[in-house]
Amino acid sequence: MNDDLLIACSVAFGFFARVLRPGVDADLLRRCAQERMFQSWPVPGVDGDRPPGLELVDRALAGLDGDRLAMIEEDNTALFIGPEAPVPMWESVWTTEERLLFADCTAAVEQDFNRFGFECPGAGSEPSDHLAYELAFIAALLARAADHARAREADAARRHVEAAVQFLDQHLARWAPACLAEVAEHARSDLYRGVALLCTGTLAGLPTHLETAQASR
Numbered sequence: 073m074n075d076d077l078l079i080a081c082s083v084a085f086g087f088f089a090r091v092l093r094p095g096v097d098a099d100l101l102r103r104c105a106q107e108r109m110f111q112s113w114p115v116p117g118v119d120g121d122r123p124p125g126l127e128l129v130d131r132a133l134a135g136l137d138g139d140r141l142a143m144i145e146e147d148n149t150a151l152f153i154g155p156e157a158p159v160p161m162w163e164s165v166w167t168t169e170e171r172l173l174f175a176d177c178t179a180a181v182e183q184d185f186n187r188f189g190f191e192c193p194g195a196g197s198e199p200s201d202h203l204a205y206e207l208a209f210i211a212a213l214l215a216r217a218a219d220h221a222r223a224r225e226a227d228a229a230r231r232h233v234e235a236a237v238q239f240l241d242q243h244l245a246r247w248a249p250a251c252l253a254e255v256a257e258h259a260r261s262d263l264y265r266g267v268a269l270l271c272t273g274t275l276a277g278l279p280t281h282l283e284t285a286q287a288s289r
Contacts, residue, residue, distance in 0.1 A: 073217075073221040073226065073229050073230075073233075073285055073286055074221075074284065074285040074286075075217075075218040075221040075222050075285075076218075077281060077284060077285040078214045078215075078217050078218035078221065078233070078282075078285050079114075079214070079215065079218045080114035080115050081114075081115055081210075081214050081274075081278060081281055081282070081285075082210075082211045082212075082214035082215040082218065083114055083211075084113075084114060084115045084211075084274050085207050085208070085210045085211035085214065085274070086207075086208065086211040086215075087100075087104075088204075088207045088267065088270075088271045088274070089204045089205070089207040089208035089211060090204070091263075091264075091267050092152075092161070092203055092204050092207065092255070092267065092268075092271065093152060093161070093202070093203075093204035094148065094149075094152040094153050095148065096141070096144055096145045096148050098141055101133060101136060101141070101144070101263075102136060104133055105133040105134070105136045110126055110129045110130035110133065111130060113126055113270075115274055115277070115281065116281075117273065117277065123270055123273045123274065123277075124269045124270065124272075124273050125265070125266040125267065125268065125269025125270035125271075125272075125273065126266065126270055127266070128262040128263070128265050128266025128269065129262070129263060129266035129267055129270060130266075131262050131266075132144070132261060132262035132263035132266060133263070143260075143261055144261050144263050144264075146260075147259060147260045147261040147263070147264050148264070150258070150260065151255060151258060151259060151264060159251065159254050159255050159258060160251070161202050161203045161204070161251065162178075162198075162199050162201050162202055162203075163177050163178070163181065163201035163203075163206065163243060163246075163247050164177050164178050164199065164201055166246075166247035166250060166251055167246060167247050173199050174199055177201055177243065178199050178200055178201045180242070180243075181200045181201045181205075181206065181209075181243060182200045184209070184235075184239055184243075185200060185205075185209060188209075188212070188213065188216075188232075188235065190208075190209050190212050192205050193205060193208065201243070203248060203251060203252075206239070206243055206244055206248075207244075207271075209239065210236050210239065210240065210244070210278075213232045213233075213235050213236040213239070214232070214233070214236055216232045217229045217230075217232035217233045217236070220232065230286065233282055233285065233286060236278075236282065237278075237279060237282055240275070240278060240279070244275060245275065248271075248272075248275055249272055249275065249276075252268040252269075252271055252272045253268070253272070255267075255268040256268035256269055256272075
């Protein structure tokens with residue numbers, strides 16, 4: 073199993089989980105800018121091209137200074153906090169006709185988290201089916217799969233990869249693309265437009281990357 077590809081996907085999903093939520097992690101953005109992370113993005117496009125959104129994110133972080141960071145913070149507030157119609161970031165809102173919080177899918181997500189001992193970062197403060205938490209869960213599963221692969225624990229590695237594929241199919245694939253499209257539409261900054269596009273493409277390509285990872289010896 074290709075543990076390097078699993079780690080690359082885990083890093084990508086971990087980044088998305090830390091950006092697509094209320095509040096700006098300025099230290100993370102500065103570190104990404106200093107390391108020029110988006111000029112060597114770890115996850116290839118499925119067709120071999122640079123993934124959509126990558127150039128926007130790279131441009132947003134180039135020369136990151138106080139003014140640009142303030143613009144990003146304003147965009148984060150408008151997108152995820154309000155006061156005017158922030159983008160709903162919970163699976164239940166996108167998958168129930170009544171656009172409810174705490175629907176059956178929320179409980180299903182919590183069951184998956186508990187089954188793998190994943191501690192939701194927002195436990196007790198908001199529903200577990202927030203996009204950032206679901207992305208963080210995928211990142212955790214793939215990091216654990218890579219650890220098992222490096223330890224030559226093939227069955228455990230395979231179980232975590234299969235769990236990631238199943239969670240993607242049953243949850244994220246059903247609603248995240250529409251949510252991310254709305255983020256991209258309403259974003260005022262290159263950062264959030266680019267991250268929304270990049271996350272959408274990475275989600276779409278994940279099954280192929282995981283098939284490749286599992287086929288590698």
